[in-house]
Amino acid sequence: MGRGRVQMKRIENPVHRQVTFCKRRAGLLKKAKELSVLCDAEIGVVIFSAHGKLYELATKGTMQELIERYGKYTGGPPADEPMVEPMQDAKKEIEMLKQEIEILQKGLRYMFGGGCEYMSLNELLVLEKHLEIWINHIRSTKMDIMFQEIQMLRNKGS
Template identity: 60%
Template sequence: MARGKVQMRRIENPVHRQVTFCKRRMSLLKKANELSVLCDADIGVMVFSPHGKICELATNGNMQGLIERYKGNNTKEQGESSKQNKPQIIQQEVLLLRQEINLLQKGLRYMYGANDMDHMNLHELQALESNLENWVHNTRSTKMQIMSREIEVLRNKEGILKATNDILQERIIQQSGILETGSNMVTPQFPFQRTMESGHYF
């Protein structure tokens, strides 16, 4: 009697799961070994058990050697693939740059008075409008930055002038105080003075 088809899903019973793992692991390693012998192929198989134990099979060498060969081959394939794709990428970039240059030339001719509007399609006009908006935005941003820097410089100059003015005001006040003190000094009176009329001293 033929055995029914086994459903591929996780075995819930841990004992049955462990037995099935051991049986199928041995079958897998046996098939890999047979394939290596029959076809003279280098095969590496690594199996980690549910408990974390590793079981490996490496034909015609060791597992580390096969891993190094895999890494080298994979890197080589990636390099060849990138070399094959590089010319295509360069061609796409050149095409995009040519389209952008053509659009900019048309836009410059239009801005300088040559009416090329009839020769520009809707997509080109939309791209030109977007570029003009970006240019205006960048121009305004640069202008605001320059104005902010100039305002900051003027504020610094204003602060320096105010400080200098305060120092000069203090010096003027000090000098005016010294002059007032000198003018208010009282002339000393001598005890013996002679009047012009009497000629007496007192």
């Protein structure tokens, strides 16, 4: 007897979702390898998990070579042309994030009395902005949980 079709919708339970992701990822990569062997095809698969982890498969050569070849066929930038601008943008963003992390860590030490560091007005404004974002996120999460509990109580009452 065959298995029934799985309904294509997001799996709500995070544990079940992770297990399904691992099994299906393994199956997809296996099928890609089989197709490559059977048909002598050059195949590349790139997968990012929900947690941002990268999984990749390049059946012949490296993924970089495959991406460069893909770029040639689709009219992308030549592989030998340096990608200076994206690198500079990434470096600027990294530097900005490092500064933001430093400010937030300094703010945490300041709030919990771990240091006598002086915070500038700009640093305090950035910290205030992040605290407001966190408070709004916490309120939203609290409301979601309360709504779920109300729904559960209504379902039990029915």
